Amino acid sequence: MQDDHRPRKRFGQNFLRDQSVIERILEAARLDGGSRVLEIGPGLGALTDRLLESAGRVEVMEIDRDLVTRLEERRHPRLGIHQGDALLLSWDEVLREPPYTLVANLPYNISSQILFRILDCRHLFERLVLMFQKEVGERLCAAPGTGEYGILSVLCPLWFDIRRVVLVRPGAFFPPPKVDSVVLAFEALPAPRAAVADEAFFRRVVKAAFAQRRKTLRNTLKAAGFAEVDVLAALGDCAIDPQARGETLSLEQFARLSAALRP
Ligand code: SAM
Numbered sequence: 146m147q148d149d150h151r152p153r154k155r156f157g158q159n160f161l162r163d164q165s166v167i168e169r170i171l172e173a174a175r176l177d178g179g180s181r182v183l184e185i186g187p188g189l190g191a192l193t194d195r196l197l198e199s200a201g202r203v204e205v206m207e208i209d210r211d212l213v214t215r216l217e218e219r220r221h222p223r224l225g226i227h228q229g230d231a232l233l234l235s236w237d238e239v240l241r242e243p244p245y246t247l248v249a250n251l252p253y254n255i256s257s258q259i260l261f262r263i264l265d266c267r268h269l270f271e272r273l274v275l276m277f278q279k280e281v282g283e284r285l286c287a288a289p290g291t292g293e294y295g296i297l298s299v300l301c302p303l304w305f306d307i308r309r310v311v312l313v314r315p316g317a318f319f320p321p322p323k324v325d326s327v328v329l330a331f332e333a334l335p336a337p338r339a340a341v342a343d344e345a346f347f348r349r350v351v352k353a354a355f356a357q358r359r360k361t362l363r364n365t366l367k368a369a370g371f372a373e374v375d376v377l378a379a380l381g382d383c384a385i386d387p388q389a390r391g392e393t394l395s396l397e398q399f400a401r402l403s404a405a406l407r408p
Contacts, residue, residue, distance in 0.1 A: 150189060152320055156209050157252025161191045163317035173274045173310045173330040174246050176200040181242055185231045185249040185259065188212055196248060197221055204239055206231040232258055236266045244271035253278045260297055267304050273331040282327035290393045299351050299396050303338050305331035339400035343407055350403040354391025363387035371406060379405035
């Protein structure tokens with residue numbers, strides 16, 4: 146690691162230095178010479194160099210200009226460098242030859258926004274290997290009815306199989322973060338796990354159901370602008386108790402409910 150770079154907190158810079166974690170990430174990415182990779186936040190390149198050894202082509206998006214300058218000094222012919230905020234860059238323009246494997250030790254403050262972006266761009270990816278703050282990772286794998294279950298625990302499994310790769314302690318990074326982390330692998334499903342005809346509407350229903358966790362579905366859907374008569378009819382069609390809370394519904398139940406509510 147080049148140690149003359151002072152890690153910038155505002156960019157969530159905690160650089161990986163534990164080689165065994167890097168190995169686990171690479172194993173989970175299952176790359177070969179034909180693979181194309183997107184890495185968000187390459188930083189000092191701890192993962193990037195290893196990705197370039199295994200994959201045919203690596204695109205990186207990095208917000209920090211100083212780090213971009215260092216990456217450019219590598220002059221690697223199979224490395225595409227895109228300076229900017231990964232939330233603002235056009236992924237369709239950068240990733241012109243899908244499918245890609247997305248590998249990232251994500252800045253924790255933007256991990257949920259990145260996940261929503263991934264869902265919007267899921268046509269570009271066959272696999273994702275992502276590092277999260279442990280609590281966020283647990284939410285993605287949470288079961289209905291638990292405190293961790295939330296919007297992304299419904300939306301991500303619709304399109305991906307998600308498994309835990311490795312728990313990562315703070316000492317694996319420089320500087321060490323205050324929290325534990327976890328690496329998750331997402332495999333794109335050949336077809337969505339549940340029938341969803343109108344994805345935007347489905348998201349609206351899921352978001353509404355979790356907007357006020359303590360409220361019943363009947364009230365929270367009403368508060369989101371659905372007419373009470375339609376809400377009660379749809380819940381009846383799906384045999385869901387109107388007094389139930391959104392956080393108790395499975396992905397399949399959300400899919401049926403959104404189909405029944407859809408005008
Ligand atoms: N991949 C490196 C590693 O594992 O050592 C660095 C990981 S560090 C947790 C996060 C990286 O994401 C930093 O390089 C940071 O500058 C970059 N970053 C932060 N916010 C970003 C954003 N919005 N878009 C692109 N890169 C970002």
